[in-house]
Amino acid sequence: MGEKYFIQGNIACAEAAVIAGCRFFAAYPITPASEIGERLSELLPAVGGKFIQMEDEIASINAVIGASWAGAKAMTATSGPGFSLMQEGIGYAFMTETPCVIVVVQRVGPATGQASKGAQGNFYQSRWGTHGDYSAIVLAPNSVQEMFDLTIKAFNYAEEYRTPVILLADELTAHIFEPLEVPEKIEIKERKVAVDYSEPFFDSKDPLKAPPMPRLGIGLNVLVTGSTHNEWGYRATSDPMIHRKLVTRLYYKIEGNAKKICEYELDINDGSKIGIISYGCSSRSAYGAIEILSEHGLKISHLRLKTLWPFPDWAVKELSSKVDTIIVPELSLGQLVREVERASYDKTKIISLTKVGGGELIRPQEIVEIVRRL
Amino acid sequence: MKHYAIKYLREEVIPTPFCSGCGNGMVINALFKALTELGYEDLRNFVFCSGIGCAAWIPSPHFKADTIHTLHGRAIPVATGIKMMRPELNVIVISGDGDLAGIGLSHLIHAARRKLGIKVIMVNNMIYGMTGGQVSPTTPRGIKTTTTPYGNIEKPLDVASIMATMKVPYVAKWTTYHMMPLKNSLKKIINTDKFSFIEVISQCPTNYGRNLGFRKPFEMLKWFKENSIPISKAKNMKEEELEGKIIVGEYLNQIE
Numbered sequence: 001m002g003e004k005y006f007i008q009g010n011i012a013c014a015e016a017a018v019i020a021g022c023r024f025f026a027a028y029p030i031t032p033a034s035e036i037g038e039r040l041s042e043l044l045p046a047v048g049g050k051f052i053q054m055e056d057e058i059a060s061i062n063a064v065i066g067a068s069w070a071g072a073k074a075m076t077a078t079s080g081p082g083f084s085l086m087q088e089g090i091g092y093a094f095m096t097e098t099p100c101v102i103v104v105v106q107r108v109g110p111a112t113g114q115a116s117k118g119a120q121g122n123f124y125q126s127r128w129g130t131h132g133d134y135s136a137i138v139l140a141p142n143s144v145q146e147m148f149d150l151t152i153k154a155f156n157y158a159e160e161y162r163t164p165v166i167l168l169a170d171e172l173t174a175h176i177f178e179p180l181e182v183p184e185k186i187e188i189k190e191r192k193v194a195v196d197y198s199e200p201f202f203d204s205k206d207p208l209k210a211p212p213m214p215r216l217g218i219g220l221n222v223l224v225t226g227s228t229h230n231e232w233g234y235r236a237t238s239d240p241m242i243h244r245k246l247v248t249r250l251y252y253k254i255e256g257n258a259k260k261i262c263e264y265e266l267d268i269n270d271g272s273k274i275g276i277i278s279y280g281c282s283s284r285s286a287y288g289a290i291e292i293l294s295e296h297g298l299k300i301s302h303l304r305l306k307t308l309w310p311f312p313d314w315a316v317k318e319l320s321s322k323v324d325t326i327i328v329p330e331l332s333l334g335q336l337v338r339e340v341e342r343a344s345y346d347k348t349k350i351i352s353l354t355k356v357g358g359g360e361l362i363r364p365q366e367i368v369e370i371v372r373r374l
Numbered sequence: 375m376k377h378y379a380i381k382y383l384r385e386e387v388i389p390t391p392f393c394s395g396c397g398n399g400m401v402i403n404a405l406f407k408a409l410t411e412l413g414y415e416d417l418r419n420f421v422f423c424s425g426i427g428c429a430a431w432i433p434s435p436h437f438k439a440d441t442i443h444t445l446h447g448r449a450i451p452v453a454t455g456i457k458m459m460r461p462e463l464n465v466i467v468i469s470g471d472g473d474l475a476g477i478g479l480s481h482l483i484h485a486a487r488r489k490l491g492i493k494v495i496m497v498n499n500m501i502y503g504m505t506g507g508q509v510s511p512t513t514p515r516g517i518k519t520t521t522t523p524y525g526n527i528e529k530p531l532d533v534a535s536i537m538a539t540m541k542v543p544y545v546a547k548w549t550t551y552h553m554m555p556l557k558n559s560l561k562k563i564i565n566t567d568k569f570s571f572i573e574v575i576s577q578c579p580t581n582y583g584r585n586l587g588f589r590k591p592f593e594m595l596k597w598f599k600e601n602s603i604p605i606s607k608a609k610n611m612k613e614e615e616l617e618g619k620i621i622v623g624e625y626l627n628q629i630e
C-alpha cells in the first residue's frame with residue numbers, strides 16, 4: 001500500500017509531475033489552473049528544477065518547448081483562454097516532436113466566460129485546436145487520484161511518442177479535495193536520447209515509434225524547425241513528398257498506437273439495454289445515476305473515457321452493439337456526443353444530455369429521468 | 375586554405391537563399407569575423423534561436439550549430455526555456471524587426487526585465503521582407519510600403535532606446551555600413567553572460583530599397599552612412615535635427 005493523502009486535484013497534478021520527472025514548468029496564472037503553478041514554484045527548486053511565470057501563455061508554451069529541447073521534461077498548465085493562445089505552440093511541438101505536457105483545466109467559455117466555473121467545452125479544441133493535419137493525445141481525469149495517475153501517464157506518453165500530451169481536466173476535478181493514494185511502484189518512462197547520428201532525429205524506420213531526440217549543447221548541430229523538414233531537420237517548404245511523409249508519420253505515430261494509448265472503463269451489464277458514455281466530471285454524475293437505477297433494479301452499461309484522443313471508436317462500437325440506447329451527458333452544448341454518433345452503430349439511439357454555465361454539474365437525477373422516460 | 379567562415383557553416387546549404395545585396399549576409403559575415411577573432415573553432419556551445427522571417431534564416435539552417443527556428447515572434451521565450459535549463463550554453467537570438475519588435479515585442483521587453491543571459495541580435499531592415507514588403511513597426515514615417523500605399527503615418531519604434539531605458543547591460547545599434555564596430559560589439563556580447571541587445575539596421579534591397587528609390591544595395595549603404603549620427607554627438611542635438619537619423623554606437627555598456 002502506498003502513502004495516502006487528502007488533497008486537491010491541482011496539487012495532486014503538481015506532485016505527480018515532479019514524480020514523473022518534470023524539471024521545468026512555465027505558465028501564466030489562470031483560474032482554475034493556478035494552484036498547479038503555485039505548488040510547482042515551491043516543489044521544483046527543491047529538486048533542481050526550474051519554475052518561471054511567463055508574460056503570457058504563448059511565451060509559456062514556447063519556453064516549455066525550449067526547455068524540452070534543452071533536455072528537460074517540461075509542463076505548462078492553463079485553462080480555456082490560455083489554451084486558445086497556446087494553440088500555435090502546440091502545433092509547433094507536434095511538428096518538431098517536442099515532448100511536453102499541457103494541463104488544461106476546463107472552465108466555462110467562450111472568451112473569459114465564467115472563470116471559476118467548470119465546463120467540458122474544450123473536447124474538440126483539445127484535438128483540433130491548432131491548424132493543419134495532426135493528431136493529439138488527450139487524457140481526461142475524473143478524480144484527484146486520476147489527476148495524479150494521468151499526469152504521470154501524460155509525461156510517459158509525451159516522452160515515448162515525442163509529442164505534446166494534453167491533460168484535459170475540469171474545474172471540479174482540479175479543485176475537489178479527495179483521498180489520493182500514491183502507488184508504491186510508479187512506472188516512469190525516460191526519453192530515448194540521440195547521442196550520435198546513427199538514427200535520424202526526425203524520422204523512424206518503425207512508423208509506430210518516435211525517433212530518438214537529441215539534446216541541445218552536446219555538439220550534434222541539431223536543426224529544429226516548425227516548417228516542413230526532412231529527416232535531419234532541413235527545411236523543405238515546397239516538396240509535396242517530404243511534407244506528406246512527415247505529417248503522415250507524425251499522425252500514425254499516434255493513431256497507430258491508439259489501442260495502446262486508449263484507456264477507458266467499459267462496464268457492460270448483461271441484459272442492459274441502456275448505456276452511458278462519459279468522461280471527467282460528468283462521469284461522476286453517470287456513476288450516481290447508475291447507482292440510483294440499480295437500486296431500482298435497472299442495469300445500465302457504462303463507458304467512461306480516460307483517453308479522449310485518439311478516440312476509442314472500437315469501445316463505443318462494442319457498447320453500441322450491446323445496447324439500444326446510449327446517453328451522453330456532458331457540460332457542453334454537445335461535443336462528445338458527436339463522436340459517439342460517429343463511432344456507434346446506426347441502430348443505436350443516441351441521447352445527448354447537455355448543460356452549460358454556472359459550473360452546474362449534471363445531476364444524477366437528470367440522467368435517471370431520461371432513463372425513466374425511455 | 376578554406377575561407378574562415380566555412381567552419382561555421384553547413385556547406386550543403388550554401389549559398390543562402392537571400393536576395394543579392396541583402397544585408398543578412400553582411401550580418402553573418404560580421405558575426406563570423408567576431409567568432410574567428412575570439413578564437414572559436416566551431417559553434418559547439420552555442421544555440422541560435424530565431425523566429426520567422428528572412429533574418430530568422432540567418433542561423434537556420436546555415437549555421438553549423440544547434441539552431442532552433444521557432445514560431446514567428448517566439449524565439450525569445452524558447453531561448454528563455456533553453457537558457458534556464460542549460461545556463462552554460464551561449465544562447466543567441468537572431469531575428470528580424472517584425473519578429474522581435476512587432477509580434478514578439480512583449481517577450482523582448484520581459485527578457486530585458488528578467489535579464490537572463492541571452493543575447494539578442496535584431497536585424498532591422500525596417501520592413502517585413504519575407505512576406506513582400508509590408509510596413510513594420512520600425513518603418514520610418516512617410517515611407518510607402520505594400521500596406522502603406524499613401525506613406526506610413528505611424529512613428530517607428532526605437533528598440534535600442536527602449537532597451538537602454540530598461541538598463542539592459544549592453545545595448546548597441548549599428549548599420550551594415552558599420553562593419554568594424556558591429557563586429558566589435560558582437561565580440562562583446564558573445565563573451566558576456568549578461569542579457570544584451572544589438573540592433574543592426576540592414577538593407578532589404580528587394581522590398582525596402584525600391585520604395586526609397588534605391589536601385590542598388592550600395593546606395594542604401596551610402597544612405598546609412600550619410601544618415602548615421604554617433605550617439606555621443608546625438609546627445610547634444612535637438613529632437614528635430616535627429617528626425618529620420620540613425621543614432622549609432624553603444625547605447626549602454628555595463629559589461630566591461
Ligand SMILES: Cc1ncc(C[n+]2csc(CCOP(=O)(O)OP(=O)(O)O)c2C)c(N)n1
Nearest residue numbers: 426427428429446470471472473502503504
Ligand atoms: C503568427 C504569424 N503571423 C504572420 C506570419 C507571416 N510572416 C512571416 S515572416 C513575417 C514578417 C517578418 O518580418 P521581419 O521579422 O522583419 O523579418 P524580415 O523578413 O524582414 O527579415 C510575417 C508577418 C507568420 N509566419 N506567423
Ligand code: SF4
Nearest residue numbers: 392393396428503578
Ligand atoms: S526580401 Fe529583403 S530581407 Fe529578404 S532576403 Fe530579400 S533582400 Fe533580404
